[in-house]
Amino acid sequence: MVTAANRGWRTATVSGVRRPIARAVQLRLDVHDRVDHLPGQHYVVRLTAPDGYTAQRSYSVASAPGDPLVELFVERLDDGEVSTHLADVVERGDELEVRGPIGGWFVWDQVSPALLVAGGSGVVPFVSMLRTARALGRTDLLRIAVSARTREELPYADELEEAGALVVLTREANGIRPAGRLTAADLVPLWEPGQTAYVCGSSGFAEAAGQFLVELGVDPAAIRVERFGPSGGPA
Ligand SMILES: Cc1cc2nc3c(=O)[nH]c(=O)nc-3n(C[C@H](O)[C@H](O)[C@H](O)COP(=O)(O)OP(=O)(O)OC[C@H]3O[C@@H](n4cnc5c(N)ncnc54)[C@H](O)[C@@H]3O)c2cc1C
Numbered sequence: 001m002v003t004a005a006n007r008g009w010r011t012a013t014v015s016g017v018r019r020p021i022a023r024a025v026q027l028r029l030d031v032h033d034r035v036d037h038l039p040g041q042h043y044v045v046r047l048t049a050p051d052g053y054t055a056q057r058s059y060s061v062a063s064a065p066g067d068p069l070v071e072l073f074v075e076r077l078d079d080g081e082v083s084t085h086l087a088d089v090v091e092r093g094d095e096l097e098v099r100g101p102i103g104g105w106f107v108w109d110q111v112s113p114a115l116l117v118a119g120g121s122g123v124v125p126f127v128s129m130l131r132t133a134r135a136l137g138r139t140d141l142l143r144i145a146v147s148a149r150t151r152e153e154l155p156y157a158d159e160l161e162e163a164g165a166l167v168v169l170t171r172e173a174n175g176i177r178p179a180g181r182l183t184a185a186d187l188v189p190l191w192e193p194g195q196t197a198y199v200c201g202s203s204g205f206a207e208a209a210g211q212f213l214v215e216l217g218v219d220p221a222a223i224r225v226e227r228f229g230p231s232g233g234p235a
Pocket of ligand 1: 042057058059060061073074075076077079080081082083084121124125202226227228229
């Protein structure tokens with residue numbers, strides 16, 4: 001099958017660079033010859049050093065398909081090869097090599113009810129789904145639960161709270177809720193029969209949240225998981 005991904009690498013011009021929270025960067029990219037993504041899909045970004053050495057990593061799209069620019073949100077890992085470059089070095093007007101959009105499984109079909117459960121930067125593909133739902137006037141289809149260490153570290157916190165997301169903070173209280181991890185009980189009021197559940201975050205978070213959903217009786221076939229683990233590989 002010919003997909004946008006295997007049509008190869010293309011150039012993206014960096015149109016905007018923002019640092020809405022510490023240790024992260026939001027990049028707005030003008031992808032040349034772009035194919036519209038589906039909410040939940042990601043791009044691969046490839047960096048090439050002057051000696052020809054390359055490194056590539058996957059980044060989910062935060063923008064809705066109707067946005068003229070592709071928005072990525074990258075959490076800076078202190079010892080990270082690619083995230084440090086994107087967070088510290090990339091400036092407006094730079095060009096990046098990208099490939100995508102990629103992914104057919106972790107995609108919201110825009111008509112079915114969905115339960116979205118994210119840890120940390122795992123919220124990024126869900127922001128795309130939320131923005132898409134808003135554009136369609138169908139935010140009623142989405143239920144969202146997100147976990148972060150502190151509110152300051154939660155990407156897109158305002159947007160998620162406005163959408164009614166349950167926000168769980170592990171290092172500080174959130175209103176009357178004391179600091180603590182997401183539990184299966186948190187998901188009970190959000191889960192409805194017929195939903196597809198999407199889980200996104202670190203491997204540990206994805207494992208735990210997936211397990212909670214199974215305990216609640218969600219059919220494993222209706223659970224889709226994206227792990228933001230190491231994603232490097234040969235260029
Ligand atoms: C489909 C997919 C979508 C993704 N979307 C996003 C996104 O929207 N935003 C985002 O910030 N990241 C996202 N990631 C993770 C991203 O691809 C990189 O893995 C991450 O940016 C680290 O790359 P790096 O080169 O900076 O670190 P590396 O040099 O690869 O690794 C540095 C150190 O950090 C560890 N490490 C690597 N990745 C992670 C991680 N994700 N969490 C914790 N430790 C890690 C490594 O084991 C190593 O010890 C996604 C991953 C996948 C597979």
